[in-house]
Amino acid sequence: MRLTTMTDYAMRLLMYVGRHPDRLCTIAEIAQSYGISEPHLMKITHRLAQRGWLETVRGKNGGMRLARPPHEINLGAVVRDTENDLALVECFVAGNACTLSGHCGLTAIIDGALQQFMQHLDRYSLADILPEPAQSATSTMHFVERAEIS
Numbered sequence: 001m002r003l004t005t006m007t008d009y010a011m012r013l014l015m016y017v018g019r020h021p022d023r024l025c026t027i028a029e030i031a032q033s034y035g036i037s038e039p040h041l042m043k044i045t046h047r048l049a050q051r052g053w054l055e056t057v058r059g060k061n062g063g064m065r066l067a068r069p070p071h072e073i074n075l076g077a078v079v080r081d082t083e084n085d086l087a088l089v090e091c092f093v094a095g096n097a098c099t100l101s102g103h104c105g106l107t108a109i110i111d112g113a114l115q116q117f118m119q120h121l122d123r124y125s126l127a128d129i130l131p132e133p134a135q136s137a138t139s140t141m142h143f144v145e146r147a148e149i150s
Contacts, residue, residue, distance in 0.1 A: 001114070001117070003079065003083065004082070004083060004084070006043075006044055006047075006082050006083075006084075007078075007079055007082040007083055009034070009036055009040065009041065009044050010044050010047070010048055010078060010082045011075075011078065011129075012030075012034050012036075013030055013041065013044060013045065013048065013054075014048070014053065014054075014066070014073060014078065014126055015126070015129060015130060016030050016033060016034070017030075017054065017064055017065060017066055018066055018070045018073075018126050018127075018130045019130060019131065021065070021066065023063075023065075024057055024061070024062065024063025024064060024065055025063050025064055025065070026062075026063045026064075027041050027042055027045060027063075027064075044082075045064060047081070047082065048078075048081075048082075049064070049067075051081045052067055052068070053066070053067055053068070053073060053078060053081070054066065054067055055067040066126075069127075070125060070126040070127035070130055071125045071126070071127040072125065073125055073126035073127075074121075074122060074124075074125055075121045075122070075124045075125065075126065075128075075129070076118050076119070076120075076121035076122035076123075076124075077122075078126075079118070079121055080118070086114060086118075
């Protein structure tokens with residue numbers, strides 16, 4: 001199984017915006033940061049905004065921000081919203097032409113694997129994949145001093 005580029009870029013975009021909660025982020029800066037084409041990123045931004053993951057602001061000083069706190073952005077839900085086709089094998093597609101349909105045990109096994117994959121993603125939020133805020137030098141030194149004393 002391989003997630004689409006759209007899902008990959010959607011996760012990158014959410015992570016970037018999630019790391020900058022104090023301001024609006026622009027498509028241009030995110031595109032430059034990740035080396036993604038602006039038109040492609042615009043399409044992804046539009047979809048994420050339609051689905052309620054991003055809030056966009058138009059105009060000269062416009063940009064985007066998360067529409068919800070990072071802990072409320074479920075990774076499994078984002079994948080479901082950005083993947084157009086989670087049919088891993090032909091028999092998952094409605095009206096499939098597989099000659100083995102109904103006579104093959106592989107379908108249930110593949111479906112179970114997909115369900116476990118999605119359930120695993122459902123246990124995580126954007127907050128889980130954002131880097132930890134940098135500790136201040138004082139708190140880091142306090143930790144080092146305590147470690148040396150022990």
